[in-house]
Amino acid sequence: MGAVIAPSILSADFSRLGAEIKDAEAGGAALIHVDVMDGHFVPNLTIGPAVTKAVRRVTQLPVDCHLMIEDPDRYVQAFAEAGADMISVHVEVARHLERTVAAIKEAGAKAGVVLNPATPLDTLVEILPSADFVLLMSVNPGFGGQTLIPSVLDKAVRLREWIDRLGLATRIEIDGGVTLENVERVAATGVDVIVAGSAVFGKGDARGATSALVRKLAALAEQERRA
Secondary structure, three states, rough: OEEEEEEEHHOOOOHHHHHHHHHHHOOOEEEEEEEEEEOOOOOOOOOOHHHHHHHHOOOOOOOEEEEEEEOOOHHHHHHHHOOOOOOEOOOOOOOOOOHHHHHHHHHEEEEHHHHHHOOOOHOOOHHHHOOOEEEOOOOOOOOOOOOOHHHHHHHHHHHHHHHHHHOOOEEEEOOOOOOOHHHHHHHHHOEEEEEEEEHHHHHOOOOHHHHHHHHHHHHHHHHHHHH
């Protein structure tokens, strides 16, 4: 199975959020990605558990909450109760990462750890066996619509090799700067989930944009199957 698309609602029209999510779902989205920013860890302020709860009400897809916040431990339970199926926290801020990952799992969600572009893979040595997924940021977090940092693709390849060598089931997610033009290159690194924000919701046709991304990934998976 190849990579799947997770539209990020950060770029959606919040005046019609439910319809935007439904359109992305109809286009073949596999997850709905929710970017949570606190204005401290990143220079932007976005949504909280209330919007996550609203997202949960309008979709049956897994809800993937990426916590870009300085004190994730305070809010893990609230996001889980709001309906998050997946919750990820940054290694740069989680002082007791093992405990945070355990708390996410105890709350009933899949636990992910996130690395900013300049954060080395070595920071995952001790936590990787405990993480359900790793989210690699391919832009510096805080804003949508940025350009993908190419070096992160090599990072994804190395992480894929590491996970496979250890025989782990840990999934890889990548987020930032994904476009219709580069999505195949991103998928070729071996990641499992590709987050797309402005490439889905910035086009005025979330269903069509999602479908175009999904078709590209399906064609790439078919090429790899035949190779």
